[in-house]
Amino acid sequence: MKTILVWDLPLRLFHWLFAFSFAAAWLTAESDEWLSLHAFFGYLMLGLIGFRLVWGLVGSRYARFSSFLYGPRAGLDYLRASLTGHAARHLGHNPAGSQAVYLLLGLGLLAGFSGLFVQGGEEQHGATAGAFGYVVGNLIKEGHGFLANLMLLVVFAHLAGVALESWLHKENLARSMVTGLKAAEPGTPAARPNRLIGLLLLAAVTAFGAGWFFYAWHEPVERMGGHDDAAREAPPVAFVGKTLPESALWQEECGSCHLAFHPSLLPARSWQSLLAGQDRHFRDDLGLEAATVAKLLAFAVPNSAEQHASEAAWKINRSVPADATPLRITETPYWVKKHREIAAADWKNPKVKSKANCAACHQDAEAGTYEDAAMRIPR
């Protein structure tokens, strides 16, 4: 027996990145707050599977599908043989392990693509935005979740199989997937290392990740994959983002001269300062009673920019220097940056009138979500 290379570098990288992206996507599905990350891992997984399909045709010896073209029946037979303790050792994928490979690739594809449609339907975000509405998106989500759970089951079966095989043939299969090496009879052909392609794969994944997060820094991640201009002009459904808490009193007292700016658009200290100065509110005396002010603060402070994960809240809060207390949303650096490129003529449009007339351009201004899909400059 001598040690030879069985799993080439691209295959090993694929294996671990695929496992990682699935695990990460599974974990980030937990909360909507991580939706952007979840979508990222989904796209990553789809890209990896795409690579694997190609590599199954042109990769090195043991990576090729032709080296483990076993049907389900062969897989079952092999499993039975393993359980009774006399299954033959395979250098590449054994017939039962091959079933796991095909199932995981297939389920990964289905889960990934269904995810694209959930995102497009429910959120009106991503590559399939506008393909259908919320209801269909929500239905697909049921299937998406089911597929992901099924995939997790197959992962567990795969892990059990690896453990069983390792024990039966007294070799550490997991370590082989790291080093690529396995013991073989002299004269057995080894795999080509394909280091360059492995490095290219790694570079592509890194660039994709970096690009995504760089983009996310400036733009909502959800928009990745492209909202076309038509969708911008007319959102396919009136966009309803993650709903933020509302207050009837806030609406009543702060929503008649201008729209009731959602408290998540300024830090708590700004609201405290605005309400302390309510008798000099942009040259108006609001004439509010102390009890009313206290109730308004009790809504504004726990819902201020620090407290919400909506994109606008998070970015506005991050943009305001710690020693500043802006009294206008329209003076926060993030707001200024986002609106810098709007033409002077658009601001002068009588339908807009004031920078503070957010609802003129943002259909969801009352809700405070400020989704891209809900934005339209009146012309």
Added chain:
Amino acid sequence: MNRISLLLAATAVLTIASPSALAAQPGSALLDTYHAAAMKEEPGFRDFSARRGEQFFHAKHGDTSCASCHTDNPKAGGKHAKTGKAIEPLAPVANAKRLSDAAKVEKWFKRNCNDVLQRACTAREKGDFVAWLVSVK
């Protein structure tokens, strides 16, 4: 007639009569309050005038008038002169919620009079204005 049908008839009459009885002339309680206040403010005061109220609404003070935000037609929706925010019509015929909450009316008189006249409105000005608004048909 037996007792049951009498009871039913009485209930029916009450059900039909009560909404109109409860919904007295809009603003009438307001007018009473302003009337009493105006009597105190101006010894010679007699009664409110819808015509004076209408003039007051349209009168320009510098660039602004009440109509800057509420438009010339009290039955039409307006638009806040600074922020562009839509404002529902002021006349109770067009908007039943108007003049139904005395504290709210006072709050807005305080703000809007300050805005337009740079001072508080007198009881007569308020009464004239309310008298005009309720007379708009």
